[in-house]
Amino acid sequence: MKRSDIRLDEYSKLLWEKRRQEKINESLENVVSLQKGKGLTSPSSELPTEELKMVEDYMHRSNLLNMGKALPERKKFLVLRKFFKHKRNQQVEVYVENGTNPVQFLGKVNTIGRDFVTLLTLKDRIWIPFQTIESAKVPYGLPEVSSTHQHFVYDEELRTKLITRFSETVASKDVLVQQFFEETLRTNLQTWKHTRVQVVTRESEFIGKIIKSENDKVVVKSIKEERAIPLKDIIFIKTVRLFSLLSLLVKKQR
Structure with missing residues (x-):
């Protein structure tokens, strides 16, 4: 049958059916390419990686200082949260107010929430609200490491799940919930x-x-x-x- 012999409504139906099949094929190709590690976004800048890292750190700190000026009542919480996020899985020294004698805690940063931090020692887990913290620092003699990527184990399967089924994957693990949503x-x-x-x-x-x-x-x-x-x-x-x-x-x- 020639195309000229097809009625307009029949031709439109065939055309839409073909178009729907193209969309399905495109979506399948995208999923396959993601599973093979392709289809990821390009770098966000033309700068070298080390220079881009320095620029991003500078921007984050400037934004944090500006937010602290605009919201002085939230400044302490914002600064502490930023500090602990940079020290995740690292040893820190925290002084907590307790009358005239502050209590000192030494442990590894575990969970960083919206208004608290959790430290781990060899024996205990300690929850400390931000409002009671007088100061926090890296113990003397330990290196100042700002990045926590050295503690991150790369998981190809997890990356694919986060890209294709983000909400389902995050909701299934408490560690990911803490990572993406501040408790x-x-x-x-x-x-x-x-x-x-x-x-x-x-x-x-x-x-x-x-x-x-x-x-x-x-x-x-x-x-x-x-x-x-x-x-x-x-x-x-x-x-x-x-x-x-x-x-x-x-x-x-x-």
Whole structure:
């Protein structure tokens, strides 16, 4: 049958069907090319990599200083979050306000949230709200390493999943959720339910298991009682092992 013998409605139907098939083929080709490592965007600048890194660092720091001037009440949180993000998986020294005698913590930066940081030591996990931090620095004698890429294990399969199924991939792993979405102390503590912790506030300290974290309070239950502690009053939270718990109980009895 010649094209001139086809009615207009039939020809239009054939044309649209062919066009739909082309779209399907294009999408399949894109998926295949992504899986083969092709189809990625080109570099964002013509500058050499090392020069581009310096320019980006300068821009980020300038933006941070300008944001601190525009939002002075948020400056401390913005600076601390930026500092800890550059020190992820590295050793840091943090001083926390506690009356006249600041408490010193030394550990590796683990989780950086919207309003807190988590440090890891050989024995404990420590949650520290930004509002209670007096200062933070790299311990004397350790190198000042601004990039954390040396701790990043490249995963080709993960990269492909992030490109093709971002939301599904991120939602399936807590580590990726923390990486792409900044948690608050309240939401992070909710994931540590039934963990035995020591909660230190400006007026007292309490040891027990985390029951829940909601309405700006964390509920901790000991053998004798259950207590709801406002998050704004917390100086720090530290995990407690059974041996450490027995030692604390012996000290209290004395």
